[in-house]
Amino acid sequence: xxxxIIRTEFYKIVSKKYIWIFVILFSAFYAFIFFQFRDNPGxxxxxxxxxxxxxxxxxxxxxxxxxxxxxxxxSYEDIKPFLSSSACEYIEQYRRVYYHDEIPxxxxxxxxxxxxxxxxxxxxxxxxxxxxxxxxxxxxxKKKGKLSSFLYAVQTKLLGMYExxxxxxxxxxxxxxxxxxxxxxxIPAWTMLIILLGLAGxxxxxxxxxxxxxxxxxxxGRQGVFFSKLAAGILFSILCxxxxxxxxxxxxxxxxxxxxxxxxxxxxxxxxxxxxxxxALKFYLFQIxxxxxxxxxxxxxxxxxxxxxxxxxxxxxxxxxxxxxxxxWAKTVALPQYxxxxxSLPAELSPFMLQSITDLVSTGRFINLFGSAVPTxxxxxxxxxxxxxxxxxxxxxxxxxxxxxx
Amino acid sequence: MxxxxxxxxxxxxxxxxxxxxxxxxxxxxxxxLGPNGAGKTTLMKLIVDILTPSAGRITLDGVDITELGAAxxxxxxxxxxxxxxxxxxxxxxxxxxxxxxxxxSGREAESKVSELLGLVGLKDVANxxxxxxxGGMLRRxxxxxxxxxxxxxxxxxxxxxxxxxxxxxxxxxxxxxxxGNRIVLISTHIVTDMEFIAGQIILLKDGAVLRxxxxxxxxxxxxxxxxxxxxxxxxFNSIKQLYSIGNVMQRSDGxxxxxxSDKKPLEQAKPIQPILEDVYTYYFGGTAK
Numbered sequence: 001x002x003x004x005i006i007r008t009e010f011y012k013i014v015s016k017k018y019i020w021i022f023v024i025l026f027s028a029f030y031a032f033i034f035f036q037f038r039d040n041p042g043x044x045x046x047x048x049x050x051x052x053x054x055x056x057x058x059x060x061x062x063x064x065x066x067x068x069x070x071x072x073x074x075s076y077e078d079i080k081p082f083l084s085s086s087a088c089e090y091i092e093q094y095r096r097v098y099y100h101d102e103i104p105x106x107x108x109x110x111x112x113x114x115x116x117x118x119x120x121x122x123x124x125x126x127x128x129x130x131x132x133x134x135x136x137x138x139x140x141x142k143k144k145g146k147l148s149s150f151l152y153a154v155q156t157k158l159l160g161m162y163e164x165x166x167x168x169x170x171x172x173x174x175x176x177x178x179x180x181x182x183x184x185x186x187i188p189a190w191t192m193l194i195i196l197l198g199l200a201g202x203x204x205x206x207x208x209x210x211x212x213x214x215x216x217x218x219x220x221g222r223q224g225v226f227f228s229k230l231a232a233g234i235l236f237s238i239l240c241x242x243x244x245x246x247x248x249x250x251x252x253x254x255x256x257x258x259x260x261x262x263x264x265x266x267x268x269x270x271x272x273x274x275x276x277x278x279x280a281l282k283f284y285l286f287q288i289x290x291x292x293x294x295x296x297x298x299x300x301x302x303x304x305x306x307x308x309x310x311x312x313x314x315x316x317x318x319x320x321x322x323x324x325x326x327x328x329w330a331k332t333v334a335l336p337q338y339x340x341x342x343x344s345l346p347a348e349l350s351p352f353m354l355q356s357i358t359d360l361v362s363t364g365r366f367i368n369l370f371g372s373a374v375p376t377x378x379x380x381x382x383x384x385x386x387x388x389x390x391x392x393x394x395x396x397x398x399x400x401x402x403x404x405x406x
Numbered sequence: 407m408x409x410x411x412x413x414x415x416x417x418x419x420x421x422x423x424x425x426x427x428x429x430x431x432x433x434x435x436x437x438x439l440g441p442n443g444a445g446k447t448t449l450m451k452l453i454v455d456i457l458t459p460s461a462g463r464i465t466l467d468g469v470d471i472t473e474l475g476a477a478x479x480x481x482x483x484x485x486x487x488x489x490x491x492x493x494x495x496x497x498x499x500x501x502x503x504x505x506x507x508x509x510x511s512g513r514e515a516e517s518k519v520s521e522l523l524g525l526v527g528l529k530d531v532a533n534x535x536x537x538x539x540x541g542g543m544l545r546r547x548x549x550x551x552x553x554x555x556x557x558x559x560x561x562x563x564x565x566x567x568x569x570x571x572x573x574x575x576x577x578x579x580x581x582x583x584x585x586g587n588r589i590v591l592i593s594t595h596i597v598t599d600m601e602f603i604a605g606q607i608i609l610l611k612d613g614a615v616l617r618x619x620x621x622x623x624x625x626x627x628x629x630x631x632x633x634x635x636x637x638x639x640x641x642f643n644s645i646k647q648l649y650s651i652g653n654v655m656q657r658s659d660g661x662x663x664x665x666x667s668d669k670k671p672l673e674q675a676k677p678i679q680p681i682l683e684d685v686y687t688y689y690f691g692g693t694a695k
Binding site: 002004005008012015206209210211212213214215216217218219220221222223224225401402403404405 | 418451454455456457458475476479480482484486488489490491492493494499502503504506507508509512515551555
């Protein structure tokens with residue numbers, strides 16, 4: 001590989017003006033949408049200044065009992081006795097304040113503290129119930145002698161993971177929103193669109209430009225070009241992922257805050273049943289790694305398709321259909337409890353689920369891999385790496401032996 | 407250095423584009439002549455290894471070119487019929503990229519590109535975008551890229567198409583300078599170019615080699631078969647049905663016609679000295695045969 005060739009291949013990709021137009025439009029749109037939320041009363045009137053007081057109240061066993069007895073439906077007045085006077089003062093200071101001259105601001109912090117504490121208890125109980133159900137189910141299967149069943153293996157593994165995972169904490173920070181960056185489809189879809197637009201013509205443009213004969217007859221025009229295009233393509237997709245992730249992280253963080261990154265993943269709203277003992281930050285970093293891997297897989301796929309096509313449209317639509325189809329399926333199909341089925345597999349193994357791993361790690365999900373219970377997230381990684389490997393193998397084979405017939 | 411083409415055949419479906427061609431090329435300039443569809447471009451693509459023969463093999467000094475791979479391409483300079491460029495690249499950037507592909511280091515590329523831009527007369531527009539170049543200028547860029555690696559084997563498919571007479575002369579001179587110890591294979595429709603450049607001519611028809619010989623020998627084969635006559639319109643219309651016709655020139659007293667025929671075609675026809683164009687007309691037909 002030659003740095004000059006890689007640099008030129010990279011220039012060929014990024015010199016397409018429409019890519020820059022899309023990137024600028026998407027960035028402006030995303031920032032515009034998110035900065036609208038800054039004015040949201042839920043964001044404006046934060047509970048963060050009274051975090052410790054709310055945490056103390058939530059830790060009260062008595063409040064927990066009241067909460068459970070009322071079916072998690074209590075009012076601010078029920079919580080008030082458990083809060084310090086300064087916390088009450090902070091919450092109630094907005095009673096005579098109106099948001100946009102219409103909504104009384106008072107109700108917002110009051111309902112917010114109530115919701116946070118209710119939800120905190122509800123999630124603890126849901127998780128405990130799930131653990132209890134697993135124990136009962138395992139005991140039942142043991143009694144019936146179904147120790148060799150796959151479900152027994154799955155539930156045993158899941159119970160073990162739950163028991164090691166720690167406890168749910170009260171969540172007053174913005175990490176729910178940061179964790180949701182990829183779950184909302186915008187950032188993954190835009191990232192993929194830019195990658196596909198950038199790389200669809202990586203080989204086919206050589207045909208369109210009639211440059212492939214000159215390339216293929218040069219000393220480094222086969223292996224050298226293959227590896228240089230691959231390096232440039234992957235570099236481009238990495239930069240796309242990092243750019244959009246940084247943009248989303250910065251915008252979301254500015255609006256919702258970055259604090260308390262080490263809160264456990266299970267403490268975030270959608271993750272009460274996660275068996276993974278990760279922090280919110282670790283989850284977010286894994287999601288970035290997943291996005292990078294998904295970008296690598298889709299880059300490999302579209303580079304391969306481009307090597308076999310005479311124009312950039314076909315690889316763009318083929319790869320786009322693969323990503324889009326599995327994305328739509330992932331957003332449509334109801335994922336089964338515990339073990340993937342043939343219907344859910346295209347969704348669970350999709351590149352989108354690598355970009356947004358929420359559905360794969362928010363609860364125990366497994367795949368039966370030759371009788372072993374493998375967490376779906378790992379199966380997804382393996383499957384997508386195989387796709388990338390096969391794509392690159394086909395691309396190498398196709399390009400190295402490429403013939404120029406017309 | 408010997409490039410051997412042994413019983414090479416290339417078929418596309420039912421069509422035999424190259425049919426059992428065998429050639430031995432050593433240092434020198436070879437002109438590939440043939441009408442459209444004769445298989446010239448296909449043969450050249452086979453020689454530069456961007457097409458695989460359906461049968462037969464091509465070797466360089468006894469080793470199959472596909473086995474040689476990059477080592478063979480290192481010796482090769484190929485100018486395809488259609489010059490492809492990246493329109494948003496400058497001439498210099500494009501040539502430096504091709505130089506890198508040809509294995510030149512950054513410093514080597516810098517000086518070679520500058521030298522070749524001078525050679526093809528494009529130094530003044532080195533930093534201009536290729537998108538704004540005329541067809542002739544792009545041809546010159548094509549010629550420059552071919553020479554970047556100082557190739558031992560030069561394969562040029564229609565290199566002079568689109569060049570103005572001055573550029574063609576310049577190109578012919580460049581080739582004459584370069585041809586020393588190299589194998590140069592040129593195909594062109596401009597037969598007069600061949601006359602100046604090529605030492606040997608390969609006549610290709612329907613994918614097969616019709617004849618290969620030194621230019622003067624080929625011209626000798628049509629000696630006594632080239633005639634000139636001044637004809638009326640009516641005479642011309644009837645004679646073109648019977649004989650191959652070369653150049654036709656309008657004159658005040660009629661049409662001066664160059665007729666290629668084994669026998670004297672008309673009473674008033676006079677034998678004239680043949681040129682390479684007459685060889686082409688003799689073997690591939692003029693207006694009719």
